Amino acid sequence: MNFTWLIGGEAGFGIMTTGVVFSKIATRSGYHIFDYIEYPSLIRGGHNAYEVHVSGDDVSHLSPTIDVLVCLNKETYEKHKSRLTPSSLVVFDKEEFEIKEDIKKIIIPFKKILTDLKGQPVMKNTIALGASIGLLGGDIDELIKIISEQFSKKGEEVINFNKQFVQAGYDAVKKNYSNLILNYLVKKAGEDKLVITGNDAFSIGSVIADARVYVAYPMTPSSTVLTDLASWQEKVGMIVRHAEDEISVINTAIGSSFAGVRSAVGTSGGGFALMAEAISFSGITEIPLVVFIAQRPGPATGMPTWTEQGDLLFSVFSGHGEFPKIVLAPGDNEEMIELTAKAYNLADQYQLPVIVMSDMYLSESHKSITKKFVDEFVKNYKVNRGKLINKITNNHFPISKKYLRYQITDDGISPRLIPGTPGYFYQANSYEHLEDGHTSEDAKPRLEQVDKRARKLVTYLAEDFSMPKIYGDLEKSEIVFISWGSTKGIVIEAQKQLKIKNTNSAFIHFNHIYPLDKEKVKSLFEESKKYILVENNSWGQFGKLLMLETGFEIKEKILRYDGRAITAEEIVKYVQTLKR
Amino acid sequence: MANIQDFSGYNPTWCPGCGDWGIGIAIKQALIQLGLDPSSVGAVFGIGCSGNMNDFLNAYAIHSLHGRAIPNAIGFKIANHKMPVIVIAGDGDTYGEGGNHLMHACRGNHDITVIVHDNGVYGLTTGQSAPTAQKGFKSKSTPTGIIETPINPLALTITSGATFVAQSFAGDAIHTISMIKAGIEHKGFSVVNILQPCVTFNKVNTYQYYLQRVYKLDENYQKNDFKIAVQKSLEINDEKFPLGIIYQNKKATYSDQLPQLKDSTLVDKKRFTDIDQISKLFI
Numbered sequence: 073m074n075f076t077w078l079i080g081g082e083a084g085f086g087i088m089t090t091g092v093v094f095s096k097i098a099t100r101s102g103y104h105i106f107d108y109i110e111y112p113s114l115i116r117g118g119h120n121a122y123e124v125h126v127s128g129d130d131v132s133h134l135s136p137t138i139d140v141l142v143c144l145n146k147e148t149y150e151k152h153k154s155r156l157t158p159s160s161l162v163v164f165d166k167e168e169f170e171i172k173e174d175i176k177k178i179i180i181p182f183k184k185i186l187t188d189l190k191g192q193p194v195m196k197n198t199i200a201l202g203a204s205i206g207l208l209g210g211d212i213d214e215l216i217k218i219i220s221e222q223f224s225k226k227g228e229e230v231i232n233f234n235k236q237f238v239q240a241g242y243d244a245v246k247k248n249y250s251n252l253i254l255n256y257l258v259k260k261a262g263e264d265k266l267v268i269t270g271n272d273a274f275s276i277g278s279v280i281a282d283a284r285v286y287v288a289y290p291m292t293p294s295s296t297v298l299t300d301l302a303s304w305q306e307k308v309g310m311i312v313r314h315a316e317d318e319i320s321v322i323n324t325a326i327g328s329s330f331a332g333v334r335s336a337v338g339t340s341g342g343g344f345a346l347m348a349e350a351i352s353f354s355g356i357t358e359i360p361l362v363v364f365i366a367q368r369p370g371p372a373t374g375m376p377t378w379t380e381q382g383d384l385l386f387s388v389f390s391g392h393g394e395f396p397k398i399v400l401a402p403g404d405n406e407e408m409i410e411l412t413a414k415a416y417n418l419a420d421q422y423q424l425p426v427i428v429m430s431d432m433y434l435s436e437s438h439k440s441i442t443k444k445f446v447d448e449f450v451k452n453y454k455v456n457r458g459k460l461i462n463k464i465t466n467n468h469f470p471i472s473k474k475y476l477r478y479q480i481t482d483d484g485i486s487p488r489l490i491p492g493t494p495g496y497f498y499q500a501n502s503y504e505h506l507e508d509g510h511t512s513e514d515a516k517p518r519l520e521q522v523d524k525r526a527r528k529l530v531t532y533l534a535e536d537f538s539m540p541k542i543y544g545d546l547e548k549s550e551i552v553f554i555s556w557g558s559t560k561g562i563v564i565e566a567q568k569q570l571k572i573k574n575t576n577s578a579f580i581h582f583n584h585i586y587p588l589d590k591e592k593v594k595s596l597f598e599e600s601k602k603y604i605l606v607e608n609n610s611w612g613q614f615g616k617l618l619m620l621e622t623g624f625e626i627k628e629k630i631l632r633y634d635g636r637a638i639t640a641e642e643i644v645k646y647v648q649t650l651k652r
Numbered sequence: 653m654a655n656i657q658d659f660s661g662y663n664p665t666w667c668p669g670c671g672d673w674g675i676g677i678a679i680k681q682a683l684i685q686l687g688l689d690p691s692s693v694g695a696v697f698g699i700g701c702s703g704n705m706n707d708f709l710n711a712y713a714i715h716s717l718h719g720r721a722i723p724n725a726i727g728f729k730i731a732n733h734k735m736p737v738i739v740i741a742g743d744g745d746t747y748g749e750g751g752n753h754l755m756h757a758c759r760g761n762h763d764i765t766v767i768v769h770d771n772g773v774y775g776l777t778t779g780q781s782a783p784t785a786q787k788g789f790k791s792k793s794t795p796t797g798i799i800e801t802p803i804n805p806l807a808l809t810i811t812s813g814a815t816f817v818a819q820s821f822a823g824d825a826i827h828t829i830s831m832i833k834a835g836i837e838h839k840g841f842s843v844v845n846i847l848q849p850c851v852t853f854n855k856v857n858t859y860q861y862y863l864q865r866v867y868k869l870d871e872n873y874q875k876n877d878f879k880i881a882v883q884k885s886l887e888i889n890d891e892k893f894p895l896g897i898i899y900q901n902k903k904a905t906y907s908d909q910l911p912q913l914k915d916s917t918l919v920d921k922k923r924f925t926d927i928d929q930i931s932k933l934f935i
Contacts, residue, residue, distance in 0.1 A: 096935075099935075100935075264935055265935065266931055266934035266935055267934055267935075268934050272934065276927070276930055276931075279924065279927065279930055280927055282923045282924070284731070284918050284919075284921070285727065285730065285731060285918070287727070304930060305912060306911050306912055307924075307929060307930075308924040308929075308930070309912050309918075309921050309922075309924050310912065310924075311730050311910060311912060311913075311918060313726075313730070315723065315756070316752055316753065316755075316756035317752060319719075319720065319723070319752075319753075320720075320722075320723040320726075320752070320753050320756065321723075323716070323717070323720040323723035323724050323727065323753075324723045324724070324726050324727035324730075325727055326714075326724055326727060327696070327714065327723060327724035327725060327726060327727025327728040327729075327731070328727035328728065328730055328731035328918070329727070329731075330714055330724070330727070330728060331694070331727070331728045331731035331732045331735075331919055332731060332732070332919040333731045333918050333919050335727070335731075349717060350717060350720065353716070353717050353720075357714070443931055443935065446927065446931055447927075447931075450925075450927045455923070490919065491694060491712035491728075491732065491735070492691065492692070492694075492712065492732060492735050492919075493691065494691045494692075495691055496691055497690040497691055497710050497711055497712050497713070498712065498713075499706055499707075499711075499712075499713035499714065499715055500713070500714045500715070501706065501715045502699070502714075502715045502716055502717055503715060510661070510662065510707050511704075511706070511707050511715070
């Protein structure tokens with residue numbers, strides 16, 4: 073079973089909150105969800121749409137059709153009617169606008185209910201939720217429970233006032249449209265699930281990993297990490313600083329990381345551009361840092377509230393000079409939690425910047441994950457701080473021995489001492505330096521330090537690099553998709569649809585993006601197969617990186633760069649055209 | 653107790669006669685007199701002749717990027733608020749490249765001490781004009797004289813929310829030591845602007861120039877009066893340079909206002925492990 077519910081209306085009237093409530097009712101009723109919000113870079117006056125794809129099974133893609141379309145204004149209907157099918161239901165108020173087309177109409181008197189019960193315009197949403205739950209055979213008590221939780225601080229009176237609107241919407245459906253009720257949301261047993269966005273997943277991963285400083289400047293679509301962590305900071309013992317600009321953001325985090333606490337920053341492409349100099353600084357000083365980048369279409373201000381994977385190469389090659397860094401790009405919320413927590417370990421183990429890449433599609437869409445997944449992950453996760461020396465005893469470091477912060481080692485990693493440790497001192501130096509941290513411009517130490525830093529990635533590739541995950545049978549499939557990051561769920565859905573049409577495919581999904589293990593990755597490719605690159609950008613940036621790192625060029629490309637996520641249907645269509 | 657030798661790294665490479673020599677010794681003396689040693693003090697250096705002190709002064713230190721020493725120091729301090737953290741940087745670093753950071757650090761009243769070498773020129777890049785250069789100052793980057801009027805570091809920091817603003821002259825080591833000490837002892841954001849001749853690239857603001865124009869604030873000066881302090885700070889617009897604590901006031905510091913730091917520093921805190929507290933927000 074799966075269906076899509078979409079609610080739309082004018083921006084500024086609570087569509088976002090309403091969508092999350094619907095998603096939570098679905099998960100609390102035993103289902104899985106994936107949702108997506110569409111909104112302009114405005115606070116008032118634009119069009120907002122929130123769609124929820126509900127499924128009996130784990131889901132991480134959208135559906136091309138809409139089963140229940142809730143129109144709080146006429147624009148919603150006009151914008152989304154092309155996705156209706158003959159069995160779709162459209163909820164609207166004929167007092168507000170008329171629909172001429174012959175469709176299944178569910179007329180709810182929003183206006184009249186608001187007037188009769190003396191409600192605010194924003195309560196149209198509450199009526200719409202009541203009507204939707206009624207229409208989908210859902211449990212009205214679940215909805216009332218969520219509404220009560222939402223208004224718990226405002227007292228019984230406010231809760232009861234809101235309940236009336238839920239009931240009115242619900243009753244309007246039950247009274248007039250009992251013949252059209254779809255039993256899609258009938259409550260069933262299911263595990264506890266979290267309804268989270270990719271940004272929430274980064275925040276949760278950061279708390280699990282014991283991150284203690286998060287610094288950011290608001291920038292869509294990364295800002296909810298800042299607001300999540302800011303609201304949790306006292307509870308979890310973290311310090312969240314909203315600094316004056318992204319340059320201060322990253323340099324604050326470098327300062328706190330130097331002092332010994334796990335530190336991260338978050339931004340989108342434009343903010344990251346301002347951070348580039350300090351990425352290089354983190355590289356030469358070998359101060360660990362986690363950088364979260366939620367991409368949006370650029371260049372410059374671009375399209376702030378839409379999606380793109382356009383900053384991959386910029387991230388991989390960010391920062392002046394040659395220094396090592398690691399780039400990860402989770403494919404969904406579960407991977408976001410895992411790889412975020414791993415990023416903090418890698419940053420500490422290899423003492424370098426680790427970039428975790430997301431995009432608006434992953435950062436702002438909710439996907440339900442089971443609580444069991446989180447619990448298991450927490451149970452198994454180990455904080456690995458690498459060669460950090462926490463408490464020095466004379467046994468480890470006799471006082472007579474000089475501590476060398478940038479000691480030449482075989483694995484490229486030098487012991488890192490927490491500042492304040494008695495009996496020692498050292499400097500983290502932005503200039504090229506000797507093993508003890510003092511500035512040097514001599515040729516020999518320069519070569520030694522460049523080579524030492526480079527060896528860290530050799531060690532990483534041997535110890536911690538993960539090969540891409542393969543979905544489907546790579547040996548037997550002639551068609552092989554290649555993608556990275558947030559397109560994972562979409563390509564997997566395309567594979568399912570192709571399978572129904574008797575086309576087998578395999579899918580190589582990269583989430584450890586840079587550096588790549590040349591020989592191992594190369595072995596996945598052979599000349600005889602049809603490889604198709606799937607990316608949400610216009611250059612096929614991962615394809616270029618793959619070619620650079622392995623010499624293998626992918627010629628077939630599905631690229632989308634209009635600000636919208638690629639759909640499974642586009643991929644299927646592309647494959648069918650290829651076959652003809 | 654630590655001595656000068658404990659704090660001394662490499663021999664300085666400053667020009668003979670440079671004001672940095674006096675400031676370098678004053679910083680070490682101040683740290684010694686405060687009972688600190690290289691293991692118990694955090695120092696963040698800017699980029700410039702003054703920042704080169706990174707190799708000459710022993711401490712847990714960061715030699716930062718140009719302009720970014722203050723945010724590094726803020727991060728250092730929030731992670732370990734029990735450790736004194738000082739910034740050693742020039743006028744270009746603090747008032748030019750890092751001007752935005754300075755202003756907002758003042759607002760935050762972060763408990764760090766910013767020691768500014770104010771000589772009106774960029775020495776390390778061989779003599780371009782700095783934001784504190786007097787209008788009309790001729791330099792390699794302003795051959796016909798600088799068009800902009802100079803930054804007023806005292807007025808800027810006092811009005812931005814710094815709770816300690818002092819000025820000293822590199823030619824008076826004893827006074828400079830006392831200002832640096834008072835700055836570090838002050839709980840809150842402190843700025844010590846040190847007037848300093850650059851003997852190589854600034855032929856205007858010489859020792860003689862300053863000796864004729866500096867004067868010490870008298871004992872009755874009301875340093876905790878904001879309006880008087882602002883007025884006093886405006887004197888430098890007319891090339892009159894008061895020395896001493898121009899402004900000092902008591903206010904809660906940034907870390908004082910973080911309940912997370914009530915019982916322990918961030919770096920020594922116990923790990924938070926009750927993830928259910930977070931998970932339940934999303935069910």
